[in-house]
Amino acid sequence: MRALAVLIAVSVGLVTLAGYFLPVQVPFLNLILSWALIMAGTATFIGVFNLISMHGLKITRREKGSGYSVFLILAVFSTFALGLSSSPTGVPLTFLFNAIILPTQTSLMAVLAITLLYSAIRLLRYRPTMMSIVFLISVIVILLGYVTLPFGDVPIISTWIRPWVMQVLAVGGARGLLLGIALGTLVTGLRVLFAVDRPYGGGNK
Amino acid sequence: MMELLILGLCSFLLLVITIFKRRQKKQSYKRVIPAFDNLKRAIGLSVEDGTRLHVSIGRADLLDSKMMSAMAGLGILRSLVERTSVSDKPPIVTAGDSALAMLAQDTLQAGYEDAGAEDLYRASTGRLSGMGQFGYAAGVMPIIRDENVSASLLIGHSGVETALLIDAAERENAFNVFASDDLAAQAISYAAAQEPVLGEDVFAAGAYLGAGASHEASITVQDILRWLLIAGLITGAALKFVGVI
Numbered sequence: 001m002r003a004l005a006v007l008i009a010v011s012v013g014l015v016t017l018a019g020y021f022l023p024v025q026v027p028f029l030n031l032i033l034s035w036a037l038i039m040a041g042t043a044t045f046i047g048v049f050n051l052i053s054m055h056g057l058k059i060t061r062r063e064k065g066s067g068y069s070v071f072l073i074l075a076v077f078s079t080f081a082l083g084l085s086s087s088p089t090g091v092p093l094t095f096l097f098n099a100i101i102l103p104t105q106t107s108l109m110a111v112l113a114i115t116l117l118y119s120a121i122r123l124l125r126y127r128p129t130m131m132s133i134v135f136l137i138s139v140i141v142i143l144l145g146y147v148t149l150p151f152g153d154v155p156i157i158s159t160w161i162r163p164w165v166m167q168v169l170a171v172g173g174a175r176g177l178l179l180g181i182a183l184g185t186l187v188t189g190l191r192v193l194f195a196v197d198r199p200y201g202g203g204n205k
Numbered sequence: 206m207m208e209l210l211i212l213g214l215c216s217f218l219l220l221v222i223t224i225f226k227r228r229q230k231k232q233s234y235k236r237v238i239p240a241f242d243n244l245k246r247a248i249g250l251s252v253e254d255g256t257r258l259h260v261s262i263g264r265a266d267l268l269d270s271k272m273m274s275a276m277a278g279l280g281i282l283r284s285l286v287e288r289t290s291v292s293d294k295p296p297i298v299t300a301g302d303s304a305l306a307m308l309a310q311d312t313l314q315a316g317y318e319d320a321g322a323e324d325l326y327r328a329s330t331g332r333l334s335g336m337g338q339f340g341y342a343a344g345v346m347p348i349i350r351d352e353n354v355s356a357s358l359l360i361g362h363s364g365v366e367t368a369l370l371i372d373a374a375e376r377e378n379a380f381n382v383f384a385s386d387d388l389a390a391q392a393i394s395y396a397a398a399q400e401p402v403l404g405e406d407v408f409a410a411g412a413y414l415g416a417g418a419s420h421e422a423s424i425t426v427q428d429i430l431r432w433l434l435i436a437g438l439i440t441g442a443a444l445k446f447v448g449v450i
Binding site: 017020021033036037039040043044045046047048050051053054057063064065068104105108111112115116118119120122123126135174176177178179180181183184185186187188189190191192194196197199200 | 208209212215216219220223266267268270273274276277279280282302303304306307308311312329332333335336338339342343344347351365366368369371372386388391393395396397399403404405407408409419423426427430431434
């Protein structure tokens with residue numbers, strides 16, 4: 001069974017890869033990609049069941065925070081029912097999105113801003129190093145360069161230092177990190193493609 | 206044609222070096238990454254304490270290149286499960302994508318099988334925490350809070366919501382290592398996490414946590430490619446400077 005899973009995964013991976021280099025393989029590539037889309041959709045459906053079963057388990061065991069789980073399950077089923085009764089762009093679902101999801105996400109974004117501020121204060125406690133000080137100074141300079149003050153922009157910082165830091169130092173550093181990540185992605189992809197890493201099909205026994 | 210050549214070279218290097226590393230008796234030298242050394246210690250402590258290890262593999266889409274960082278996370282998950290299989294509290298794995306959650310369950314099961322402890326596997330330890338950026342974070346935060354987590358590890362793709370996950374781990378005094386392939390998340394984890402992992406070190410986790418020869422070969426290949434890239438960039442800049450290109 002495991003050998004079959006490996007065989008299918010490797011051959012599908014190789015056919016998909018070949019589709020990017022050989023024009024004759026393009027129809028196969030499109031076919032496999034459409035299968036992948038269907039499977040991703042099915043996985044989402046199964047994932048929702050996983051979510052419901054986990055929260056159902058929490059409710060039956062009366063675990064801490066199970067009240068939130070009741071609320072979550074009610075929300076899932078009522079959204080599902082509304083989705084069946086109208087289109088995704090219909091009034092009920094648009095209302096749900098604008099009245100619940102959007103404000104909740106905005107609130108979490110606000111919490112995020114406070115969390116980041118607190119983290120910046122905590123940074124020197126964890127890592128009192130020169131790099132941490134440089135990091136914090138960069139943050140302050142960039143913030144001063146962007147912030148809108150009653151008397152206008154902060155001279156020099158917003159006109160010269162911020163653009164230079166962002167367009168030279170930050171872009172250079174980011175490109176270096178991204179190149180490293182791209183190399184890691186490539187090699188990990190090859191490991192999965194050749195079934196050296198197999199996050200599917202069971203154990204080695 | 207050039208892409209095919211690069212791909213062929215990488216594949217060749219990876220296969221040859223993996224075979225070489227499998228035959229090699231002694232451990233090869235690796236530079237110190239404190240996050241992974243401290244993580245090994247934290248895993249040991251969690252097993253001794255009877256507390257739980259939380260592993261998150263992010264919320265990458267199955268059809269996205271960001272999925273590879275989650276694959277790196279899944280690669281080390283199996284060896285982590287083998288290490289913690291004797292613990293009273295099995296590790297919990299969370300994902301922000303359904304397909305990833307299914308792969309996590311499969312990897313957990315495989316880990317228990319390899320450790321000879323199939324009976325200890327519980328499907329409920331591989332969870333879909335929520336979908337979308339904040340849905341994922343909102344689902345992970347209560348797990349860190351309620352499940353007696355003493356060490357929290359993220360290896361995969363996550364964005365700015367990483368700050369919320371780090372904060373949740375900090376509130377529980379849980380040791381935390383955050384390794385995301387996203388630059389914003391890396392900046393956040395540098396500022397907030399106890400042990401941030403930056404750049405391509407995300408993909409080196411397997412080699413440091415004993416996930417096998419292929420992971421060690423992988424970082425050697427990355428090093429070779431990096432030097433080739435540096436040589437190419439310097440040559441290109443020099444040729445441009447003298448007006449050849």
